[in-house]
Amino acid sequence: MSEQVRSLERVRDVQPRIVREAKRNGWLRSATSSVFVRRLLVLVCLAAIWQFSAALAHNPILFPSFTETVSALAEAVWSENLLQYAFASVLVLLKGYLLGIGLALILVSFATLNNFLREALLTLTAMFNPLPAIALLPLAMLWFGLGEKSLIFVLLHSVTWPFSLATLTGFQSVPETQRLVGRNYGLRGVRYIALILVPSALPSIISGLKIGWAFAWRTLIAAELVFGVSSSSGGLGWFIFRNRNELFTDKVFAGLITVIAIGLVVEFGIFRALESSTVHRWGQQR
Amino acid sequence: MDRRAADVAARSSGGRTGLVLEAAELSLVYEREGQPVRAVEEVDFKLEAGERLVLLGPSGCGKSSILKAVAGFLQPASGHILIRGQPVTGPGPDRIVVFQEFDQLLPWKTARQNVAFPLLVAKRIGRQEAYRYADDALRKVGLSHVLDAFPHTLSGGMKQRVAIARALVTQAEILLMDEPFAALDALTRNRLQTDLLALAEELKFTLVFVTHSVEEAVLIGTRIQVLGGRPGRTVATISVDAPQLKDRTTFEFQDIVRHIHGYLQSEGTEKAA
Ligand SMILES: Nc1ncnc2c1ncn2[C@@H]1O[C@H](COP(=O)(O)OP(=O)(O)OP(=O)(O)O)[C@@H](O)[C@H]1O
Ligand SMILES: [Mg+2]
Numbered sequence: 001m002s003e004q005v006r007s008l009e010r011v012r013d014v015q016p017r018i019v020r021e022a023k024r025n026g027w028l029r030s031a032t033s034s035v036f037v038r039r040l041l042v043l044v045c046l047a048a049i050w051q052f053s054a055a056l057a058h059n060p061i062l063f064p065s066f067t068e069t070v071s072a073l074a075e076a077v078w079s080e081n082l083l084q085y086a087f088a089s090v091l092v093l094l095k096g097y098l099l100g101i102g103l104a105l106i107l108v109s110f111a112t113l114n115n116f117l118r119e120a121l122l123t124l125t126a127m128f129n130p131l132p133a134i135a136l137l138p139l140a141m142l143w144f145g146l147g148e149k150s151l152i153f154v155l156l157h158s159v160t161w162p163f164s165l166a167t168l169t170g171f172q173s174v175p176e177t178q179r180l181v182g183r184n185y186g187l188r189g190v191r192y193i194a195l196i197l198v199p200s201a202l203p204s205i206i207s208g209l210k211i212g213w214a215f216a217w218r219t220l221i222a223a224e225l226v227f228g229v230s231s232s233s234g235g236l237g238w239f240i241f242r243n244r245n246e247l248f249t250d251k252v253f254a255g256l257i258t259v260i261a262i263g264l265v266v267e268f269g270i271f272r273a274l275e276s277s278t279v280h281r282w283g284q285q286r
Numbered sequence: 287m288d289r290r291a292a293d294v295a296a297r298s299s300g301g302r303t304g305l306v307l308e309a310a311e312l313s314l315v316y317e318r319e320g321q322p323v324r325a326v327e328e329v330d331f332k333l334e335a336g337e338r339l340v341l342l343g344p345s346g347c348g349k350s351s352i353l354k355a356v357a358g359f360l361q362p363a364s365g366h367i368l369i370r371g372q373p374v375t376g377p378g379p380d381r382i383v384v385f386q387e388f389d390q391l392l393p394w395k396t397a398r399q400n401v402a403f404p405l406l407v408a409k410r411i412g413r414q415e416a417y418r419y420a421d422d423a424l425r426k427v428g429l430s431h432v433l434d435a436f437p438h439t440l441s442g443g444m445k446q447r448v449a450i451a452r453a454l455v456t457q458a459e460i461l462l463m464d465e466p467f468a469a470l471d472a473l474t475r476n477r478l479q480t481d482l483l484a485l486a487e488e489l490k491f492t493l494v495f496v497t498h499s500v501e502e503a504v505l506i507g508t509r510i511q512v513l514g515g516r517p518g519r520t521v522a523t524i525s526v527d528a529p530q531l532k533d534r535t536t537f538e539f540q541d542i543v544r545h546i547h548g549y550l551q552s553e554g555t556e557k558a559a
Binding site for chain 1: 438
């Protein structure tokens with residue numbers, strides 16, 4: 001009897017503590033429940049760590065601090081046309097990216113026609129996908145010279161194969177029932193692809209778009225690093241390369257920050273928005 | 287079919303009378319790892335306009351295969367299928383299928399858009415008009431309140447009703463339904479059976495309906511074709527058109543259900559022997 005009472009008391013003792021803890025965590029939880037706040041928090045933490053370790057290293061030539069980088073970034077934007085460099089890069093990137101996507105869509109459309117063409121495309125992607133597109137740059141320079149054409153050629157390679165593979169995989173995993181429904185209503189050819197396969201495979205296609213975008217970005221910056229010494233077209237990679245030569249490390253960091261910032265804007269501003277208005281809304285992906 | 291029903295059918299569907307669907311000595315063969323798998327052997331049936339044929343039989347006797355062949359997804363190994371005298375060469379919008387699977391709705395379209403889809407694909411009418419027909423069809427299946435819902439937010443029964451609305455809206459002469467209510471609870475199932483029967487009376491479509499359930503077969507069909515064995519063959523054909531057979535509580539209903547269970551049972555013992 002007395003045992004029971006004591007254990008009951010213990011229970012009563014425990015409960016208020018749980019409640020108190022929940023209350024204490026309340027403000028933190030509600031603040032971090034906003035996705036935006038959470039991401040901002042992550043960025044702030046990263047900046048703090050950066051600032052702290054740069055202060056420890058105390059070597060601005062090799063490792064500038066966060067604040068030094070920010071001021072270099074501001075200076076580069078105001079007096080060195082950093083935004084123009086960025087714009088030039090993004091423009092070339094978009095050209096290569098869209099061409100690559102377009103080419104991939106054509107290839108994949110043909111691949112859905114029959115087994116031979118599908119095998120052909122699968123073989124091509126198996127060959128070219130593991131090949132870093134940047135490895136084709138010397139060849140591209142030989143064929144197209146220094147300039148936009150060569151860049152677009154390697155960009156095309158960096159986008160077409162991974163995107164083709166993702167789309168093809170997406171098409172292959174379209175549920176049998178949805179295929180039959182489309183054919184039941186008399187859909188064939190391009191309309192069948194556009195009205196059934198593409199929307200049904202959209203989760204894979206979007207992830208292919210993302211992968212293609214990331215590959216293209218990497219390839220472009222790498223290519224601009226090579227071109228930097230000889231091309232007048234500029235671009236972010238060239239900005240980074242030039243400033244490294246002059247040991248303006250803070251500006252190198254500013255260039256890198258710009259690359260990252262554009263990547264973040266595209267990921268959260270475009271791809272996430274695309275996902276939440278399509279595949280999330282349709283329950284195809286959470 | 288009695289003459290009055292035929293008259294109504296003729297009026298409501300613009301002169302749809304006569305022989306609609308015919309299968310003769312239909313045999314279906316699949317290939318599995320290089321070996322032929324005989325699914326259906328020498329099955330015959332004929333459907334007049336407005337008739338409702340139920341294919342009834344145990345699992346694996348080839349009911350779905352027959353439906354697929356009529357839909358044009360599967361070529362007959364021998365025999366033939368004629369639609370209004372023309373051999374079936376492939377799938378087409380004159381034979382709309384309601385599948386058993388819940389994922390037959392297109393997840394990227396709302397209920398209304400799903401139902402309007404076949405109309406828009408056919409390109410005969412504009413979007414506004416198609417949506418009006420879609421809303422009508424959804425009202426008929428009791429779904430006026432979820433017009434703008436995406437399929438993943440609907441229950442299984444609601445999805446099947448949307449699929450039925452999508453089949454109805456096409457006004458296709460032939461509807462093919464493969465166990466459309468199989469995965470539903472008894473209550474929803476009963477309601478949908480009654481609804482389908484009422485819609486069939488109203489719209490006079492010609493229906494081939496596949497089911498495991500004897501009760502469902504008697505309720506829905508004008509005629510039941512019992513299949514059995516592997517490969518599947520016709521075991522019996524039973525007319526169930528009488529009005530007293532459309533009410534579960536009548537003696538006649540219970541009696542014919544018992545009678546048909548007899549066919550299925552003898553089929554089972556034969557196989558065991
Ligand atoms: N794609 C396929 N490849 C090979 N064999 C198949 C295929 N589809 C069906 N079969 C075989 O054909 C036979 C009939 O199958 P079917 O799906 O038509 O049966 P069913 O009567 O619809 O059965 P259930 O009531 O379980 O749906 C089965 O023996 C099955 O194994
Ligand atoms: Mg089946």
